[in-house]
Every structure is written in structure tokens, then in C-alpha cells.
Amino acid sequence: MTVASVYPVRVDARLDPHLSRWLWLVKWILTIPHYFVLVFLWIAFAVLSVVAFFAILFTGRYPRPIFDFNLGVLRWGWRVSYYAYSALGTDRYPPFSLAEAPEYPAQLHVPYPEHLSRGLVLVKWWLLALPHLLIVGVLVGGGAWFAMNTDTDNYSWTGGGLIGLLVFIAAIVLAFTGRYPQGLFDFILGLNRWVLRVAAYTSLMTDAYPPFRLDTGGTDPATTVIAPTA
16 A cells, blocks of 8 residues: 655745735845855855765765755755745845744755665666656746756756746736735745755755645645555
């Protein structure tokens, strides 16, 4: 039989009830300090991911300090993207922190894996993830490039694809009505959730294959059939 298990990558977000009609016009300026810091964080992320690759290959374990740092970089990037043009879901300025920020409306959780497959590490980040990367590429354009590349030129999936188009539509509606359409927000969150799940998988943080499913809404259902069990 098969059992439904909790998927390890959980992405949650809350839509601010009172968003500024026009602040989104200048968020690209307001986020410059964050992107400046993220450039250096992604350099470290890329280097440490290579170290983690060999550690998993030889020991089957992701070094905990590296895991915590890389997860922190993903969290930081997600909070900035949620504030800016991957969602525009909040006007609360993102904290400059790698740690969890429980009070912030955008959350990313990945539990530390006690053991990872030494064989999968050779193929999961490119070959096994390829179907997802193709789908993500169709859905969000730049998001596929982010998922496949962790270099400093691709630290965000903001600025193209379906996510960029939908967020722009949401911004226009917000400007004229003062409201962010809930249905549009739910769909945008589903797209971002897909990107982040694939990003965590290709970053070697989990062996659980991402579901081919668009889980919309701010609350992550975080469940999928992972593998058949006897």
C-alpha cells in the first residue's frame, strides 16, 4: 500500500490585509541592500554546496552547520522575494538574518535530514530534477534558472515568467482598488512553493522527490505520497 507522508519542504505565507497601493513602485530600490548582501551569501552558498556534495557522497550526511547556513540563505532570499516582486505579499521590511523569523509573514522550513543517499546525490540535482526544472521553466521562467544555478547572478527568480506577470497584474489591481485579489495571491504562492521545493531538492537538502502538484494558498498542505511501502 502507499502512505501519505509530510513533505519536508514547507512554504507558508500570510497576505498583509492592508498593503500600500504604491509602495511596490519603489521596492526595487528598498531591496538593494538585501541584494547586495545576498550576492556574497550566494557565493558562500555555492562553495558550501560543493563541500556538502562531497560530504554526502562519502558519509551520507549533510554537515549540519552547512545545512543551517544554506537553509538560512534560502530563507533570506524567500523573504526578500516575498516582499518584492515574487509576491508583493507584505510591506513589512525583511530582516537581515539567516535565522528563522517566526513573526515575518513568509516562512520556509526544511527539517535537517539525518541521512541522505550517497548514490542519489550524483544525479538528483540535475538528472532526476530535470522534469521539474522544465516545468518550473514553463511556469516561472527565471525560476528554472535559479533552481539549476546557485551562482551570484541568479539569486532570485523575480523578474520573469508567469510569476512576474501575475505579480504585475496584482500590483495594478492593488494600485486601483487597494486590494490584492485573494485567488491571485493563492495561485502566485503555489508557483513560488513549487520553485522553492525544487530549489531545496536540487540543493541536496532532501531526498524526497518534489510532488508534481501546484499547492495553492498561503498555508502549505505539505503532504504527498512519497513512496510505496509494504
